Amino acid sequence: MSRLDAQGHEWRSGLRFPWPQPPANGEVLEVAPGLLWLRMPLPFGLDHINLYLLRHGQGWVAVDTGLNNVQTREVWEGVFAQALGGLPLVAVVCTHFHSDHVGVLGWLAERFRCPVYMTASEFQAMHQLGGRRATCDWAFSEHYQKAGFTCEQTEALFPLLNSAHFSPEIPTGFTRLREGVTLNIGGRAWQVLIGRGHSPEHACLYCADDGLLISGDQVLPRITSSVCVEVTEPEANPLGDWLDSIERLRAVPDSVLVLPAHERPFCNLHTRLDQLRDHHLAHVQTLLAACDVPRSAVELMAVMFPKAKGRFDEMMAIGETLAHANYLMAEGRLRRDEAEGVFRYARTADGATARPVSGPL
Numbered sequence: 001m002s003r004l005d006a007q008g009h010e011w012r013s014g015l016r017f018p019w020p021q022p023p024a025n026g027e028v029l030e031v032a033p034g035l036l037w038l039r040m041p042l043p044f045g046l047d048h049i050n051l052y053l054l055r056h057g058q059g060w061v062a063v064d065t066g067l068n069n070v071q072t073r074e075v076w077e078g079v080f081a082q083a084l085g086g087l088p089l090v091a092v093v094c095t096h097f098h099s100d101h102v103g104v105l106g107w108l109a110e111r112f113r114c115p116v117y118m119t120a121s122e123f124q125a126m127h128q129l130g131g132r133r134a135t136c137d138w139a140f141s142e143h144y145q146k147a148g149f150t151c152e153q154t155e156a157l158f159p160l161l162n163s164a165h166f167s168p169e170i171p172t173g174f175t176r177l178r179e180g181v182t183l184n185i186g187g188r189a190w191q192v193l194i195g196r197g198h199s200p201e202h203a204c205l206y207c208a209d210d211g212l213l214i215s216g217d218q219v220l221p222r223i224t225s226s227v228c229v230e231v232t233e234p235e236a237n238p239l240g241d242w243l244d245s246i247e248r249l250r251a252v253p254d255s256v257l258v259l260p261a262h263e264r265p266f267c268n269l270h271t272r273l274d275q276l277r278d279h280h281l282a283h284v285q286t287l288l289a290a291c292d293v294p295r296s297a298v299e300l301m302a303v304m305f306p307k308a309k310g311r312f313d314e315m316m317a318i319g320e321t322l323a324h325a326n327y328l329m330a331e332g333r334l335r336r337d338e339a340e341g342v343f344r345y346a347r348t349a350d351g352a353t354a355r356p357v358s359g360p361l
Ligand SMILES: [Zn+2]
Pocket: 096, 098, 198, 199, 217
């Protein structure tokens, strides 16, 4: 359900959307003086990413880049010639390492001989993307078979990781972003705020004076960002990190204009933070209810994500299921036992204490 207010702004699920339509693919829309919203197409169900262009002196700073493919480069060529008025990029800021955000980062940095700004963990994670193994190794098999997939199903998941879509063009070096540092871009002071859970050290940019938050994938208005346990760290607790990040973002005023990486810019940040928290806590309750008897992650995935279809969906769904299971284990509310090479999760008695580290140690 949505409605329009007197200013013509759309209200949907408690959030206000000042722009009724996004710019067309490859077009820009000025959302604040010297700040352009650029739509870049993606060849997925989620068919776009929002990039932001910030005027700085005799050039522009880009926030995020699009996927590494021919279409992205063609769109950028049009943007360079028209929207940017022939002025160069003087820097690229990347919010996090996911392929739709860093895809052509190396290409842009090389073309304009400009610096790249990222957090250290995201820069390292981006390098991992390009260094995937050619064959399904022990750690990969172990992770998915312990979740409850068969050997054949596990091997079928492996090629998804090696898709050309997910190999970015990587720059050689970077300038490090840290929590709380300020970037001065075009007369605006942008403070770096770090979020975790969707990616290891996601950078958001917050301009307090003008009430603007470039939120990347840390806060999206309608869809929820993936919060997954990955094969690279099977014992991680990304949901704990994600819920913690939601609370920390409450330090940003509710009144800011949020500029997200997907869908449309919106207002009412705190309402959205409440919704994101409630979404995951509802999943936590669903998972707990299903663990009245010991169940594998694959069995729990079928309860939590009954609509998951196809291998890519399954890979995301099992990652999310494990994120909720690991969170509940860290809270001491689930225990995990291994039988015949598969982990099974069951509710603990009230008052049980969590083990800080899992595995044999
Ligand atoms: Zn992402």
